[in-house]
Amino acid sequence: MIGVTTSVSTAVGQRVRPGTGRAVLSGVSRALGTGLLMLAIVAVVWVVSVLVVDNAFVAKGPLDVAEYLFDKDDSAQTRATILDALGVTLGDAAIGFVAGMLVATLAAALIVLSKPVEATVMPVALILRAVPLIALTPVIRLLFTDTFTRLAVISGIVVLFPALVNIVQGLRSVTPQMRDVVHVYGGGAWSVLLRVAFPSALPALFASVRISVPGAITGALLAEWLVTGEGIGSLVVNAAGQSQNNLVWACVIVVTVVSLALYTVAQVIESLVLARYGQR
């Protein structure tokens, strides 16, 4: 529905519409506002839950974690450990993100082109999503021997399903009239997909990107706990098992803040690109 005509005119004319600057600005400021609001909510929830739990050994507040990270003898060491692990996790999340989005986009294109593909792919995607990854991991371990593939599969599965559903819906938002225009000019199903469907699916694509960023991090954490034994996913589970509660909280906070930041970045990029394509 959204701006099919404008997207075509952009594709043809490559002219940026007037008012784009304002759209970008409002998009960016909205993204940042959402990010800050989420940060505030997390902080409030954190402080309140620590007050409610009221046990200094397990429930560490912002001050405890700040002291642990900056004011102890081995704080520098701790920070280095967490940052190293974070680097690994972000790398793992990137692998899962790329794998999941690629598969989702390809599958979505095939689904839109062919009914039989939809009938085969959708149930499989649904099953992958419905079965808890913990239960699926032994199978993934048996099927794939190499760590990179295991990572891509586990983290990718988390990304795959929401992205797939979103993109398929976006691709289907082409109106019959638009389809007819392409057909009249001699274009086939592929042309419809490439020239009309993908541009009009951009909003959906970016919505999936945004949702997939935290999803990919979740997937990476899971994969690290279950398979690789590196990164924040492993660090946090080990720390919990060893009652290193400060470290647990520090890891959770770092991952949360980074997820929020990346989510906000995705939102900013989204508003930039959509403004460029006149979708906003």
Place this chain on the structure above:
Amino acid sequence: MKLSRPGARGARLSAVVAVAAAASLALSACGSSEDDATGGDEGLGDLTVQLSWIKNAEFAGEFMADSKGYYTDAGFSSVTLNAGPGATENLVASGEADFGLTNAVTVGQVVANEEAPIKIVGTTFQKNPFTILSLKDGGNIATPEDLKGKKIGVQDGGNALLFAALLAANGISEDELTIVPVQYDPSPLVNGEVDGFLAYVTNESIIVESQGLAVTNLLFAENGLPFVAESIIATDETIAERPDVVKAFLEAEIKGWKDACADVEGSAQYAVDTYGEEFGLELDKEIAQNSTQCETLINTDETAENGLFTISDSLLEQNLTTFEAAGIDVAAEDVFDLSLLEELLEEKPELKG
């Protein structure tokens, strides 16, 4: 402007998840914060025990104490046995459980590194059953030297600490082998994904052997790391303010384990039929486990003299040597408080026999 909707929903969703996580944390804490001390006239209130493993014959004594009513005889109004494995030290320190079953090295590390307010008040196993299990036709790890260059499956959390201690005690660096994260199911060992697997000689070792595979065990206790296990921990607060609760619990435990070891098959049967029903345990394996632990880990010459759950001075010394070998910097009084057990055995010497 339809575009803004998925975004708003995404934001709300992540906030909801965060809130739900925090709420569940808060709720679980609320559930346990009702103090057990307010148990009424004579009673000691409700009892929650955090086990170190699923409900199999490893806890035959606890099952006996529960089904024969020793806990209620001792004054508790109800008993909840929570299956593990989990972060036992955390669960006890945070008040989720009154008592927990764990081992001396994990407690030592948690006390040394995190100043956890917990202590060991008695121990079921005089020796620890931890082992690096390997297949005779595979890794065949019989000495610490054999670990080098191998892939060893180690579970996250407390077991990772134990493995680090084993390496430290034998002067092996982590770089000399590969640690593979595994869960507690020994199938990665059987299918060859790892050469060795951190396990209990009384559990996984028997399970793998029962599949017709010859196994090799590298016992922690015989390779620089003798320490007590299935040890009972309580918080400093419980020990100081509710000593009668600790003593009552120890009394029921001693009675339960006496019965369990006197009737190895019957108490294993309890694990299979009642407490661990959901796990589909095999009776033969549970009986084997129970008799091995009763004969080699729980009953020793020293317990015959001093009573079950006691830790002799020489055994305590061994544990401290283990701490030193593993690089754990704690004093005995930071980890062990056996005074209540001694008091109990003085008051009721019949428990010794």
